Amino acid sequence: MVRPHHDSEERGKASAQILLAVDVGRTGCRAALWRDNASEPEAVVTGDGSLGLGAANGTDVAEAAILAIVEPLLKAHGVVCIDAVGVGTPGAMQAAASARRLAEQLARSLPARAVAVTSDAITSHAGALGGKPGVVLAAGTGAVTVAIGADARFRRVDGWGPWIGDEGSGAWLGRQGLQAVARADDGRGPATALSEAAARQFGSIGELAVKLGSDPNPARRVASFAPAMADAARNGDPIAAQLIEAAAAALARSMIAAAEALHVSAPVTAVVIGGLVNLGPVLLDPLRAALDRSGANLQLQPAKGTSIDGARHLALVDDSIHEPWVARAKG
Numbered sequence: 001m002v003r004p005h006h007d008s009e010e011r012g013k014a015s016a017q018i019l020l021a022v023d024v025g026r027t028g029c030r031a032a033l034w035r036d037n038a039s040e041p042e043a044v045v046t047g048d049g050s051l052g053l054g055a056a057n058g059t060d061v062a063e064a065a066i067l068a069i070v071e072p073l074l075k076a077h078g079v080v081c082i083d084a085v086g087v088g089t090p091g092a093m094q095a096a097a098s099a100r101r102l103a104e105q106l107a108r109s110l111p112a113r114a115v116a117v118t119s120d121a122i123t124s125h126a127g128a129l130g131g132k133p134g135v136v137l138a139a140g141t142g143a144v145t146v147a148i149g150a151d152a153r154f155r156r157v158d159g160w161g162p163w164i165g166d167e168g169s170g171a172w173l174g175r176q177g178l179q180a181v182a183r184a185d186d187g188r189g190p191a192t193a194l195s196e197a198a199a200r201q202f203g204s205i206g207e208l209a210v211k212l213g214s215d216p217n218p219a220r221r222v223a224s225f226a227p228a229m230a231d232a233a234r235n236g237d238p239i240a241a242q243l244i245e246a247a248a249a250a251l252a253r254s255m256i257a258a259a260e261a262l263h264v265s266a267p268v269t270a271v272v273i274g275g276l277v278n279l280g281p282v283l284l285d286p287l288r289a290a291l292d293r294s295g296a297n298l299q300l301q302p303a304k305g306t307s308i309d310g311a312r313h314l315a316l317v318d319d320s321i322h323e324p325w326v327a328r329a330k331g
Contacts, residue, residue, distance in 0.1 A: 018082045020112070021311035022066055024089035025049045025120060027141045027220045027275070029065045032308050033073060043077060044308075045069045051217060052091030052161075053098040062089050063105050070110065081331075082112040086315030088123030088307050090142070093156065093325060103329035111331050116314050118326045120307055121146045121159055124273055126322050127310030128303040133321060134269035135259050135298065138307075139251055139276040141223040143169035147258035147268070152321045155261030157254040162219035168250035170223030170276055176243045177229045178222060181205055192239035197228040223275075230279040244279075245286050252290035259298055270298040273306075 032041035047069035092099040144159025183189030232240035
């Protein structure tokens with residue numbers, strides 16, 4: 001039986017001397033080191049990300065991405081063994097066996113006494129809500145919404161990757177924008193200021209199409225166009241504005257579907273996190289408006305913490321509402 005988390009329980013379990021929390025994303029990887037249960041990390045490092053555990057050699061690629069930044073970090077800070085490690089990585093929910101294997105491999109390669117591996121969507125949820133129930137939309141290169149109730153009722157919406165899902169994400173938005181550029185270039189669609197923005201960022205649309213064919217992370221490349229689309233929308237380009245409105249509507253639909261799955265009458269706490277938040281009001285205002293129009297019982301609030309905080313939480317607490325989706329290994 002999954003027991004709800006209480007703050008006193010975390011304090012009782014938070015005895016690790018050396019703690020490592022890792023957030024593996026499709027765009028980048030970030031790790032934070034804590035010593036002696038300090039409230040703030042001693043060090044934070046970043047590096048390249050991973051396409052996810054469901055990709056070819058996903059476990060080994062994720063491990064390599066983690067070790068590439070963690071090994072120098074541990075050496076620089078004189079750490080020879082870690083008491084607890086928490087890792088969030090894409091694909092862990094869909095590839096549970098790979099998540100277990102990654103936990104086992106990291107327990108040996110770091111080395112670590114205990115390793116917890118889960119989806120980056122779960123660590124984002126735990127961090128954003130401080131381990132409490134609610135709905136969290138994580139919108140960056142990809143997009144996934146996770147709802148978890150006090151009774152551990154769970155619903156994951158989207159997060160299906162850049163080819164069949166992640167609607168409203170940075171990759172989805174960037175692809176829509178670049179497709180509008182291609183249509184304008186061909187004469188199949190209206191002219192748009194996005195054409196000039198794409199030329200500045202990528203060169204010709206033909207050159208970009210060739211590069212994407214050999215890019216190891218094409219979703220990241222097209223997602224990098226989202227800020228330029230936001231600028232174009234702010235400057236009055238109707239095509240960019242329409243696409244960002246469509247992204248906001250798609251993200252709102254995911255949040256609403258997730259909240260409805262909890263089957264609760266009380267207001268549901270909701271948080272929006274991820275790189276797309278940096279686009280600001282041009283995206284967030286239509287997102288809030290779409291939620292308001294829907295009548296959804298959602299109460300938006302700022303995030304309490306990050307996915308790194310969520311990874312730390314799950315490294316320390318093994319009986320929270322998130323436990324069914326955590327793979328653990330001992331070193």
